[in-house]
Amino acid sequence: MRHSVVTALVASLLLLLTHPVWSAEAQPAQKATYAGDQVCKACHAAQVEKFSKTRMGKITLYNARTNLEKQSCESCHGPGSEHVAKGGGKGVGGLISYRKDSDESVQAQNESCIQCHRGGSQTYWEASAHAGRGVSCVDCHTLMEKTTDRFQLAKVGDQTPFFNKRAQTEVCNQCHLQRKAALQRSSHMPLREGKLSCADCHNPHGTPNPVMLKQASTNENCYSCHTERRGPFMWEHVPVMENCGNCHDPHGSNNDRLLKVTDPRVCTSCHIYDRHPGTPRGRTSVFFFNRSCTNCHSQIHGSNHPAGKRFTR
Numbered sequence: 001m002r003h004s005v006v007t008a009l010v011a012s013l014l015l016l017l018t019h020p021v022w023s024a025e026a027q028p029a030q031k032a033t034y035a036g037d038q039v040c041k042a043c044h045a046a047q048v049e050k051f052s053k054t055r056m057g058k059i060t061l062y063n064a065r066t067n068l069e070k071q072s073c074e075s076c077h078g079p080g081s082e083h084v085a086k087g088g089g090k091g092v093g094g095l096i097s098y099r100k101d102s103d104e105s106v107q108a109q110n111e112s113c114i115q116c117h118r119g120g121s122q123t124y125w126e127a128s129a130h131a132g133r134g135v136s137c138v139d140c141h142t143l144m145e146k147t148t149d150r151f152q153l154a155k156v157g158d159q160t161p162f163f164n165k166r167a168q169t170e171v172c173n174q175c176h177l178q179r180k181a182a183l184q185r186s187s188h189m190p191l192r193e194g195k196l197s198c199a200d201c202h203n204p205h206g207t208p209n210p211v212m213l214k215q216a217s218t219n220e221n222c223y224s225c226h227t228e229r230r231g232p233f234m235w236e237h238v239p240v241m242e243n244c245g246n247c248h249d250p251h252g253s254n255n256d257r258l259l260k261v262t263d264p265r266v267c268t269s270c271h272i273y274d275r276h277p278g279t280p281r282g283r284t285s286v287f288f289f290n291r292s293c294t295n296c297h298s299q300i301h302g303s304n305h306p307a308g309k310r311f312t313r
């Protein structure tokens with residue numbers, strides 16, 4: 001009995017407090033609404049000018065098609081009426097600023113982009129190692145001014161303006177210092193030279209494949225450029241068909257031809273006792289000299305010669 005009286009009291013008190021008249025007073029900060037880019041232009045003419053040169057600027061400022069695009073500046077920064085009402089300023093009015101030192105979460109920043117970019121190559125973003133580790137779109141993309149010819153890659157020193165492949169690699173190198181170091185090794189695929197980039201093999205936005213590879217496996221990745229290695233071969237070398245990474249490091253090595261360890265050790269890591277012992281002999285031995293084992297076993301990736309069972313032809 002007493003219990004129900006108390007609940008009734010509490011309930012009516014709550015009703016009173018949540019009455020529109022009271023609550024409006026209790027939270028004076030109205031939810032911000034969209035002000036429109038004409039209003040932003042008044043104070044941010046310089047930003048509008050820069051932004052209008054980018055692909056996204058051209059669309060959202062002049063050729064908006066969807067309702068989201070029509071929100072223009074505020075499609076990314078969020079509703080700006082509070083910011084405007086308070087006369088603008090850094091950190092004023094709850095906008096998304098994309099600043100590293102701002103209060104807004106990385107999730108909120110990324111969510112503003114994903115509204116429009118949830119398909120295509122961004123489909124697997126949510127499940128990617130990058131999203132999982134709090135990397136933001138803006139770590140890799142600069143949006144308010146035209147940076148690279150395509151893709152609006154983040155400004156990284158003076159490395160990014162024109163050479164797109166190299167710029168892409170620089171963007172990754174900001175964080176992946178081990179890979180950056182690997183590229184400096186004597187044997188490497190031509191990333192440093194700007195003919196390849198990390199994004200030729202990995203999709204930084206995530207994929208359903210291991211280590212965000214664009215292809216389903218390491219071998220499929222290698223075959224996409226080194227098509228001659230795909231076979232089919234009459235005589236297959238098992239470790240090659242299994243994983244090119246058994247012998248090669250795709251990011252760079254100080255051994256010839258991206259080998260993880262030198263030939264013959266790369267072979268003797270698996271072959272020790274055979275018809276001829278695999279253990280290296282003197283430096284001048286044919287088993288060691290120059291290409292060592294591959295002096296004779298030259299078709300080590302597989303052979304189509306009827307007598308090529310041992311990959312010698």
Ligand code: HEC
Pocket residue numbers: 037040041044047048051056060072073074075076077097098099138141142143144145
């Ligand atoms: C596509 C998303 C997007 C749109 C649309 C956008 N911005 Fe930005 N804005 C950003 C990002 C991201 C940053 C952080 C710096 C950068 O990446 O260039 C930023 C930074 C800013 C900054 C502070 C830093 C600076 O570069 O001066 C201002 C001011 C700004 N934007 C105003 C605007 C105005 C005004 C518009 C409309 C013309 C607009 N933004 C449209 C994403 C956007």
Ligand code: HEC
Pocket residue numbers: 035036037039040041042043044073074077079080081083084087088089090091092095096097099102
């Ligand atoms: C009355 C002038 C005024 C108007 C209107 C205005 N701003 Fe600002 N805004 C400013 C000032 C001043 C700053 C601080 C600039 C600085 O720190 O360099 C600023 C900063 C910003 C920033 C960076 C915020 C931060 O925390 O770093 C963004 C983003 C921004 N404005 C977006 C907008 C958008 C979008 C609109 C339109 C809805 C808009 N502004 C309208 C004056 C204005």
Ligand code: HEC
Pocket residue numbers: 055056059060068069070075076112113114115116117137138141143149150151152
């Ligand atoms: C209102 C919708 C919208 C929002 C929000 C948006 N974008 Fe875009 N974005 C577009 C459109 C439209 C294009 C142009 C696509 C095309 O040309 O096919 C584009 C293009 C791009 C491009 C390629 C640019 C180029 O020059 O090649 C990048 C990178 C990009 N967006 C990143 C972002 C990031 C990062 C954010 C969040 C800060 C973001 N976008 C927010 C609509 C949006």
Ligand code: HEC
Pocket residue numbers: 110113114117120121122125130135136137138139140141151168171199200203204205
């Ligand atoms: C780790 C770096 C990185 C992050 C994080 C990143 N991007 Fe990208 N993005 C790139 C690179 C590099 C390209 C160049 C295209 C390529 O070769 O994959 C690109 C291209 C794009 C493109 C244009 C081409 C395309 O595939 O559609 C869009 C749009 C885009 N990114 C949006 C986003 C959005 C939205 C986010 C956040 C959800 C994001 N990016 C996060 C590196 C990144």
Ligand code: HEC
Pocket residue numbers: 129130133135136139140168171172173174175176198199202203204210211212213
């Ligand atoms: C802002 C920092 C940052 C940038 C820039 C960045 N990454 Fe990453 N990357 C990370 C972090 C953090 C991880 C997670 C590492 C871990 O979990 O051990 C990661 C993981 C990865 C992985 C491994 C994924 C997995 O499933 O294990 C690949 C591949 C990768 N990044 C490629 C790239 C490429 C390609 C670029 C350039 C387009 C890039 N990253 C730029 C921070 C970054």
Ligand code: HEC
Pocket residue numbers: 169172173176179180183189191196197198199200201202211213218221245249250251
């Ligand atoms: C030629 C294709 C190719 C290129 C180019 C490439 N990668 Fe990879 N990457 C791979 C393959 C294959 C793997 C998985 C095999 C392995 O773990 O070594 C991998 C693995 C990774 C991993 C995960 C390693 C681990 O042990 O979890 C990261 C991080 C990574 N790459 C980053 C990068 C970055 C950054 C660049 C550019 C500097 C880059 N990759 C360029 C093919 C490539």
Ligand code: HEC
Pocket residue numbers: 186187188189190195196200201218221222223224225226244245248249250256257258259
């Ligand atoms: C996007 C294309 C591409 C992919 C994918 C690719 N490569 Fe390459 N690779 C190249 C190019 C280009 C060269 C340089 C060829 C030249 O200089 O004649 C090269 C060279 C090599 C070399 C010789 C390096 C040297 O020092 O002589 C090896 C070994 C190699 N790749 C192995 C691999 C392996 C293993 C994979 C899979 C993890 C792979 N590649 C994936 C493009 C690619």
Ligand code: HEC
Pocket residue numbers: 219222223226229230237239240241243244245246247248257259263266291294298300301
């Ligand atoms: C059992 C170890 C092993 C595996 C696994 C392996 N390779 Fe190799 N690869 C070698 C050796 C050893 C060389 C050096 C050949 C030589 O000295 O003639 C080489 C050289 C290469 C070269 C450079 C060729 C040249 O003419 O300079 C490419 C490209 C290559 N491998 C690609 C691949 C690809 C792609 C795969 C996976 C399908 C793969 N390798 C798997 C051992 C291996």
Ligand code: HEC
Pocket residue numbers: 237238239246247263266267268269270271293294297300309310311
């Ligand atoms: C990751 C382990 C591994 C590495 C590294 C490796 N192999 Fe093999 N190799 C095998 C396996 C497994 C077989 C298949 C053995 C079988 O069918 O009995 C094989 C088969 C062979 C055969 C044919 C043997 C036969 O009986 O038909 C030759 C020759 C050979 N390898 C040479 C080499 C050479 C040369 C290298 C170095 C470039 C090398 N292997 C590196 C695992 C490896």
Ligand code: HEC
Pocket residue numbers: 264267268271274275276277278279280286287288292293294295296297310312
């Ligand atoms: C001087 C040439 C030559 C060199 C160098 C050489 N091999 Fe051989 N290898 C042969 C010949 C010839 C056969 C037998 C081929 C046959 O019977 O058809 C053979 C057979 C093999 C077999 C198959 C053994 C079996 O039991 O059937 C393996 C495995 C092998 N070599 C591994 C290696 C490794 C590992 C190295 C480097 C340490 C190496 N070879 C260096 C010529 C060479």
